[in-house]
Amino acid sequence: MDRRASQFRLDNPVLAFRFTATLVDRSGEAVERLATPSSLATWFELNGFGTPPRELTEGDLLRARELREVIHRIGTATATGGELDPADVERLNEFSVGGAGHLTLEHGRATWCLPPRRWVDSLFGVIADDAVRVLGGQSRTRVRVCARPECHGLFVDTSRAGTRRWCSMNYCGNRQKKQNLRASAR
Structure with a gap:
């Protein structure tokens, strides 16, 4: 296993939700996993998109965080039955149409094809498309927010x-159960 994977939560089968997990402990002392452009490049690589064809910039990082938070706000509203912010929906749709990525079948495996000149925009488009699809x-009626307060x-x-x-039962479920046991033992 790639040792770099330990800095990210990669266990969510939904790509867009795995992307939102790059900000940890939203209700406590938030931990930013996309701290630098290189950490964003690492996340892309670990999620099967390959190495960016150019060095990522602070601007790429800011847009990535913006996309992440738009998805999280829309996802939370969807899960809780809240109203979707029209500005968030518009921004998600802008990210979605901004890409030109597509899947190809290579050696029996699905592989992302992202045009080098629009690689980052296309990748953001892939993530936004996944969010729109879900x-x-x-x-959408099965979207939930994890019950662990820190998550x-x-x-x-x-x-x-x-x-x-x-x-994830292996991550949040076990942590919450241990925390509940410690609290009841006191």
Whole structure:
């Protein structure tokens, strides 16, 4: 396993929600995992998009954080039955149409094809498209916010009963259960 992966939560099957997990502990002392342009490049690589064809800039980083927060706000509103901010929806749609990425089949595997001159915009478009697909598709009624107070991560509840509480049982579920046990022992 790539040692760089330990700095990110990569266990969410929804790409857009995995991207929102680059800001950790939203309700406490937030930890920014996209701290530098190189950390953004690392996230891209670890998620199967390859190495950027150019050095990423602070501007790329700011746009990445903007996209992340737009997705998180829309996802949270979707999960809680809140109103979607029209400005967030417009911005998500702008990111979505700004890309030119597509999947190709190479050696029996799906591979992202991103034009080198528009690589970053296309990648943001791929992430925004994924968010639109989940938040505006059949899965939207199953979008949830993790019940662990420090997390607030988004996930799609695929449980039969539709009662899943944690973005990941192995991560947040176990941590919350341990925290509850310690609190009850006191």
